[in-house]
Structures are given as structure tokens and as C-alpha cells.
Amino acid sequence: MTRTVLFAASDANWAEYRDVLPAAIADAGVKARVVTEAAPEDVDYIVYAPTGGMTDFAPFTNTRAVLSLWAGVERIAGLPSLTQPLCRMVDAGLSEGMTEWVTGHVLRHHLGMDAHIHGLKGEWRQDLPPLARHRRVGLLGLGALGRAAAEALVQLKFDLWGWSRSPRAVPGVHCVSGDAGLQAVLERSEIVVTLLPATPETQSLLNAQRLAQMPRGAVIINPGRGTLIDDDALLAALDNGQIGHATLDVFRTEPLPADHPYWDHPKVTVTPHIAADTRAGTASEVIAENIRRSEAGEPLLHLVDKTRGY
Template sequence: MTLTILFAAGADSWAAYERPLRAALAEHLGNRDAEVVTDAAPESVDYIVYAPDSWLSDFTPYTRLKAVLNLWAGVENVVSNRTLTAPLARMVDDEGLTQGMVEWVTGHVLRHHLGMDAHIVNPDRRWDHQPPPLATERTVAILGLGALGAACGTALSDLGFRVRGWSRSQKGVPGISCRAGEEGLAPTLDGADIVVLLLPDTPGTRCVLNARSIAWLAPGAVVINPGRGALVDDDALLAALESGRLSHATLDVFRTEPLPREHPFWAHERVTVTPHIASETRASSAARAIAANIARAEAGRPLKGRVDRAAGY
């Protein structure tokens, strides 16, 4: 029987995904007949390749559905959909997604570590012969040790930074001092010079960075958030920036996107706004990850990245 795979992501995505997805499916499924389409009778669909900007919101008619494979790492916009009862898998093992995040995080950590802004914009032509500390003298805290957080932490550790990591459940990553649970958050942040937020958006992670947790950081610490906007208490962040408790915040994600033009983040001299570009799903690598996961399911193996509905990720 032919496998029918419905591509139900944004309308503009199909042009980018059609060829790499068909090629990847042919590679991973071998001689198995499979077709990937943008329209099909619901009762004929075996798998759905999905993104939260999709037109599809009611999964009830898809009675043959084996799994939904999300194109994004975040699933907060679909995990609570009560019509979706089939397994849901978030994007993992996408080397393009991971590499993009590692490059963005490493670049911004190094920017703040080296004090690049003072040299890039120096209208007074000051000759401040003050070298930055070495990476071995800086502590970076990574909140979130999933695939992206672990990869970023490892890259920073390889550069010599003292890296601490925190997650909801205990993880072990070479080169990173790992803690977990509510009791592990304070010692992870205690005295950290830079904090990178890479947690999912769940009820247990919202506003994880607030007035209380900001106070644990080193004076003048830097916040870098490429994870989810809801991880940060915006008012507490702005207050800490105004008081000098924090020296800078580089933010790639926000509660409302695009970030409204009137939002105070845009004009704040200690805030850098980037337009949700820290890591984008790229069609070539994402297609391979999707096809490999479908092949796993067809072979009777567990889906990679299967979402725990109770945990929300």
C-alpha cells in the first residue's frame, strides 16, 4: 500500500520542501511506495508534515494517521490541540537547525564577552587599552539542555567558557556542569556572567527569568534569549536593564511576533532585537530528518522527538 504523506505547512513552504522531501523519502524508504502531497482525502493520509502556521487545525477526519511530524522544534501551538490524538514528533536531529543555533548563540556570546559593541560604535574615538578576560574567566549558564542547548553549551565549553546547564529533568553533557529541577536553578544562575535561554514554552518554564532569578546573576550580566519569548518577564528585564543590574539583553523571540513597533525593546539602548532568526528550519536538512523519522516509524521503531503531551514538549 502506498504511504500518503500530507504536507500541511505554510503555503509558501511547499516550493522549498517539495524536491528535497521527495528525494529524502526515496532515499530513506527505498522501494516503498510513498507520495507526498499538499491535498488528499483525509482518510487516506498516513503521516502529516506540519507547521503551526498551517491551514490544518482539525485532525479528526484523519482516521488512518500514524503520526504528525512538526517542522519546528517548538510545539506549543499544537500540543494542546484536542483533535490530535496520533503521536506528535517535534523537529530533532536536524543538523541545519542545530548548526544555525550554535552559530547564533556563539556569535552573540562572543560579542558580549569581547565587548565588541564598544569598538564597532566608537564615535569618540576612545583608545581604551583594556583587554577582555579570557573565556576561562567567564561563566555562561544555559537554561535548557535539549538538542539545541546541549550543542550550544558544548561549543561554548570547547571555547573555554565555564558552562553550567539547567533542565527540568537531569541531563548529562560532557564539559557542562548540569543541574535540574527547581532546586538546581539558583546554583546554575549564581554569579553567571551570561545566561542563554533555550527552554521550551511550557507552564513550568514561563517567566523562568524574572526579578528573583535575575538577582542571582552576576552584576552587569547579559541575557541572550533565542528560545521562547514567554521565558522572560519583560517588565522585570526592563527594570534590571534600567537599574544597571543587567548590562544588555539580546533577544530573538518575543511574546508577540513581529515585535510591535511601539514596544520599548526597540528603542532601549541596552537591548538588541533580532527578528526570530537565531535558527531557522532549512528545507534540505529538515527534509532528511522528517524522512528518517517516517522510516523509523515504518520499521516499528520509536519516533525521534516524540512529544510528551503532559510535559508539553
């Protein structure tokens, strides 16, 4: 039987996936047609991103699974009409891209590279940074992306503590959980990286109280979700010197408005949501594998717990 896979994302996404996705599904041994339009009752699988504009899944009564192109599913999981199984995107390209971005910016702040790049002309400053094993780094979030970043930082020998809402174990990382664990990570970390999902529990997790728990002059690196940070509290902490610098890749409103104070703040680095993006080639392989699993009656990969939002 030939299955129908509805590609429900933007036209730009379709241009990327038009050729590679059908090829990946065929390589997985599944007969399928990948289309951008179909009668809802004929659709077996939906490949989805919110950029396509679809919000009503109720007509798709025969759809076996909704396969997200995005790692973050906070804009999808809560849709009332979504009763089908939902799988988020976890693929090697996404993890590798995030790991490279996180590692690069941790090293940048660890080594004090900004002082050399933007230092005064003719100033001979030999400020020797500590070795990585003496730099205290905290990682908030130990899911797939957090774990990948943690493993790279461990290889560089950083003194790494990781926090998650539920207990996790990562070799080489001092892992903690719960409110007491979060406070412990914040109080000790000179550099904090946030890689948590956007949920009601993580909304403004880094608020004024928690920013005040960090060592004075600490650095925040956020490639996770814009909602993790209370923007007003962060700006105040930057202004009074409690936080030394913030490198931010994600924001509550994207693109970041041109008049947002982050743009001109001397202690803020803005990157335009480029820490990690889905690559069509590797993502298509993940989608194809989940379709193959569904057809074979095997458990789906990266299934979302809709009650938790990830």
C-alpha cells in the same frame, strides 16, 4: 503500497519542500506521494506547521504520525484533537544554526565588542577581556539545541554551568537541576543563555526575583522562547542597571510590534527570530527517516511527550 503524505504548512513552506521532501522519502526507500490536499481517511502521515492553519486532526483516523517542521511544539501538542503520535523537528541544520548564533553572541558580549564597534571616535580604550575560561556562562536548557550550544562553548573553554528541569550530563559542563540549581546558575553567571521550551513551568521563568539573583550588569541572551522572560521585569532591570544588556531573538508577539520598547532601548539587541530555522534539505531527511521507521515498525525519533509539552 504507496503512502500518502499530507503537507500541512504554509504555501511558502511548500515552495521550499515541494521537490526535496519527495526525493528524501524516496531515498529512504518508501513509496509515497506528497500532496497538499487529500481525503483525511487516505492520509498516512502529516508534515505539519501551524502556519498552514490546520487545527483539527480528528478526521485523520488512519494517520500514523504527525511530523512537525518546528522544533517548538507548544502550539501543537495541546490541541485536543491531536491523538496521533507527534514528532518534533530535530535536525543538524537547526542545531548548527543555533550553535553559530549562540556562540557568536556569547563571544560578542564576552569580548565587549559593542564598545569597540560603537565607541567614541578617537577614544583609545584597551579594556582587556578575561580569557574564556574565566568567564562564567550559564545555559538554561540542555535539550538537543542546548547541548549542541554547550558543546561549542566548552570547546572555547568557557566556565560553563548548565541547568535543566531534570538531571542531564554534558561533558565539560557543570550540570545542575531543580530550583536550587537554577538559583546557583543565575547567581554565578555573567552571561545567561536561555534555550528552554515554552511550557507552563517555564512561563516568565526569568522574572523580577530571578533577574535580581544575577550579578549586577549580567547579560541575557534569549534564542529560546519569548515566554521565558517577564518583559516588564527585564525592562526594569535594564533601566536600573541590574542587567547590562539583553540580546533577544524571540518574543511573546512576533513580529515584534513597532512600538515595543525593546526596539529603542539602548541596552537591547533585537534579532528577528533568526537564531535557528528549519532548512528544507536537512529537515526532509529527518521526516523521511521517521516515515521509514514507522513503516519498518521501529521507534519514532523525537517523539513528543504531550503531557510535558516537548
